[in-house]
Amino acid sequence: MEWKEGAIVTGVVTGIQPYGIFVSLDERTQGLIHISEITDGYVKNIYDYVDVGECVRVKIIAIDEKTKRISLSLRDVDHDTTNIETPLGFQPLKMQLEKWIAEAKKTYNSPNDR
Numbered sequence: 001m002e003w004k005e006g007a008i009v010t011g012v013v014t015g016i017q018p019y020g021i022f023v024s025l026d027e028r029t030q031g032l033i034h035i036s037e038i039t040d041g042y043v044k045n046i047y048d049y050v051d052v053g054e055c056v057r058v059k060i061i062a063i064d065e066k067t068k069r070i071s072l073s074l075r076d077v078d079h080d081t082t083n084i085e086t087p088l089g090f091q092p093l094k095m096q097l098e099k100w101i102a103e104a105k106k107t108y109n110s111p112n113d114r
Contacts, residue, residue, distance in 0.1 A: 003025070003029065003060055003063060003070060004060065004063075005060050005061065005062060005063055006059070006060065006061075007059070007060045008057060008058070008059050008060075008077055009025060009057070009058060009059075009060065010055055010056070010057055010058075011023035011024055011025045011031065011055070011056060011058055011072075012024045012053065012054070012055055012056075013050050013051065013052050013053060013054045013055075013056060014030065014052065015052065016046050016047060016050065016052060017046075018035075018046070019034065019035055020032050020033050020034045020035050020037075020038075020046070021033040021038070021046060021049075021050055021074075023056060023058060023072055025070070029070065030070070031058070031060070031069075031070035031071065031072040032069070032070070032071060032072060033058060033071075033072045033073060033074055034071065037061065037071070037072065037073035037074060037075055037076070038074050038075060039074065039075050040075055049074070050074075056074065057074075057077050058072040058073060058074055058077060059072065059073045059076040059077050060072060061073045061076060
């Protein structure tokens with residue numbers, strides 16, 4: 001199978017180490033979920049999140065063409081935005097900027113602040 005960055009796939013947990021989780025994607029392909037890609041926040045015990053033999057949905061976040069290593073993420077499956085149409089760049093922030101500036105001026109130019 002041809003693996004692509006950004007794809008969400010299903011795999012089987014084959015091993016757990018203090019630094020991450022090994023996931024078999026097929027008979028010949030294995031990837032690693034680094035501990036930082038398990039969930040948002042601090043992970044004290046990886047075993048609280050998965051068990052060996054468990055099927056998991058993961059997102060392919062990187063493929064090293066030279067070594068053929070595949071980096072996976074559990075947390076990005078929950079934050080997947082690949083199917084959501086959004087403007088490029090910081091447009092959503094830009095749209096709020098004038099409102100935020102007006103609010104800041106109102107707050108900091110208040111006679112009570114003097």
